[in-house]
Amino acid sequence: MDKPILTAREVTRAYTPDQGCLGVSLDVWPGEVLGIVGESGSGKSTLLRLLSGQESADSGSILFLDRAGTPIELTETPESALRYLGRTEFGIIHQNPRDGLRLRISAGGNIGERLMGVGNRHYGDIRAIAESWLTEVEIDPARIDGKPLHFSGGMQQRLQIARNLVTNPRLVFMDEPTGGLDVSVQAKLLDTLKRLVHDLGIAVIIVTHDMGVARLLADRLLVMKQGRVIESGLTDQVLDDPHAAYTQQLVASILQVN
Amino acid sequence: MRRITVEQVSKTFVLHNQGGVRLPVLDQVSFQVDAGECVVLYGPSGCGKSSLLKMLFGNYLADGGSIRIHADQGETDLVAAHPHQVLELRRHTLGFVSQFLRVIPRVSTWDLVAEPLSRQGVEADEINSRVEQMLRRLNLPESLWSLAPATFSGGEQQRVNIARSMIVDYPILLLDEPTASLDAANRDVVAALIQEARDRGAALVGIFHDDALRTRLADRLIHLEAVSEF
Incomplete structure (x- = not known):
């Protein structure tokens, strides 16, 4: 500090x-x-x-x-x-969520990819963490399998935040x-x-x-x-x-x- | 115990986009404030009372002189301090009660009032009891506690602001007309809160336009005069 x-x-x-x-x-x-x-x-x-x-x-x-x-x-x-x-x-949050997300893989996949990038391999854990992060950024966890391509701009931006912050x-x-x-x-x-x-x-x-x-x-x-x-x-x-x-x-x- | 030492403080606003007009507001002002006293800044409109109060909070910068804050953790000169030192002083030492609440979208009254305590790391149980006590004391109805104050009346917003800035027992409290636009009953509550702060040993610096309130609270007046440019 x-x-x-x-x-x-x-x-x-x-x-x-x-x-x-x-x-x-x-x-x-x-x-x-x-x-x-x-x-x-x-x-x-x-x-x-x-x-x-x-x-x-x-x-x-x-x-x-x-x-x-x-x-x-x-x-x-x-x-x-x-x-x-x-x-x-680091986390990098772009102005345009399309630059920071993969629009054609699921919301859960977008968050999980970052976790796998730092060595997380357990599918159940990854999905549970992704769900809790969706809740954290106020996206209905039921949308976990939805593609961000079909999300509103505000939701895409919140997903981008979750994807970045999940790895602390x-x-x-x-x-x-x-x-x-x-x-x-x-x-x-x-x-x-x-x-x-x-x-x-x-x-x-x-x-x-x-x-x-x-x-x-x-x-x-x-x-x-x-x-x-x-x-x-x-x-x-x-x-x-x-x-x-x-x-x-x-x-x-x-x-x-x- | 000394809490504030102001020495030779001057301030001139330069309005670059209005022909470089210079507005001198304070010229070599000096005074001290001790723990347990209430000092009132006094003078005609435009004499720099509000600017001086903002300088004591680090919100405005002085052009020269020094403003030393004697905190329990040590002494800091606000005129030369790094922003982090100012933030640290605001967390533990300096409270500012102003007329206007800067509304944050979607943050509830309860959370706004609890925030200064949670920033200090106070336990949740204690936060809850202190917040409830303060909101009740300022006559903010329970039905408003979970709502964001954006749609509240001016007087209600001001009471949220007073609750938020007086919930922590700061060693120094800066008061910028804390009772303007409050009704008589609430004015009395705020006056009592201010007296209690003084009695527990806080150093208070205030601006009060209400004569009766000023007479009731002031231990000492600091007379400020309008600075003339020549």
């Missing part, structure tokens, strides 16, 4: 001189939710892909502390080892997890995420352009513009007392519902 689980220093992946992710440094602590906000093209999704090993950095360091407390430099880790980390230590990851990456959903479905998903993150004590990095999502889920915020972090701090401090011109503009553009 006294050390960051992920430490990134000067991470850079430049598509053009002011596009991509440029010299970003950050720490993620166990059990905290770190929000990354900014408009489209600010580099926030690129940063997430770099930190989760889905894309390689041009330069910089990304140090991850695994379950055993061993530091692993992700930028120097071979792809096979990254894939293993992806199954055992220690760090979960989320890219606009509520992006394509109706507002009422979003609220339900956010509530589920908030509860699970709190109960399981996992660390989360969440990319969003929705300040409401950021306020609800994130403990701390980073604000990105043109590939760089321009402001950071406690979530309510950044949103209630923004200092950078761009952050003030972002906050001022939130619709006041009350």
Whole structure:
């Protein structure tokens, strides 16, 4: 609890001189939710892909502390080892559930596949765990043999969350997890995420352009513009007392519902 | 025992998107608050009372000076603190009672009020009895306990908020007009809760527009004046 689980220093992946992710440094602590906000093209999704090993950095360091407390430099880790980390230590929740699910295998199969990936072989156990996870994310366990292809967008997203969390990851990456959903479905998903993150004590990095999502889920915020972090701090401090011109503009553009 | 030491704190808002207008709200403010006293921030509208209170919670950043919080676990300067230190202070030391409840969709009144205790790791039995006691005391009918407060009246939402922020015996309580929009009976309940907090040794800093309540609760006034720019 006294050390960051992920430490990134000067991470850079430049598509053009002011596009991509440029010299970003950050720490993620166990059990905290770190929000990354900014408009489209600010580099926030690129940063997430770099930190989760889905894309390689041009330069910089990304140090991850695994379950055993061993530091692993992700930028120097071979792809096979990254894939293993992806199954055992990470969870990745994509904006589009189709990128994170197999739509033509059953809901139970989607959850079970992750379990088998970490060595679980007992069919009865796997099915029982899958059922309990469906309940956890508020999908009727009777749908266990249904294909996600026939699920609603909100259900697909909840299934993607179950598939990721079933293996007890220690760090979960989320890219606009509520992006394509109706507002009422979003609220339900956010509530589920908030509860699970709190109960399981996992660390989360969440990319969003929705300040409401950021306020609800994130403990701390980073604000990105043109590939760089321009402001950071406690979530309510950044949103209630923004200092950078761009952050003030972002906050001022939130619709006041009350 | 000293709980809060504010030294030379200043704050200016710079509105970058409105021509870079500078709004100075506090200029070199200093004061201290001890355990067991209730200090009231006092002054005309716009003098920075609310901003100062938010700075004591780490919600607004000071431009200069120091705000030292003397917690049981040690001393932290909020002006220089890392966000994790601020979160830790909020978990155990700093409570903030505001006028407005930020409603979380689908979370029940009961769970909202129980959350600060469960974050501290308090046993479930004790949580249940304290939550029930607090909800009854604030006259929130049992029929509302399982509902999310989104559809409640302003006064009911405010009482949920007061229950949530006063359920933990924080060593420091920050009160931003906690009784605005409450009826007389509930105002009395809240005033009694505040007096009890002071009697158990909490350091209280508050803003009260209600003269009678201010007279009843304040041990000391901190006079703030509007900062003029020149």
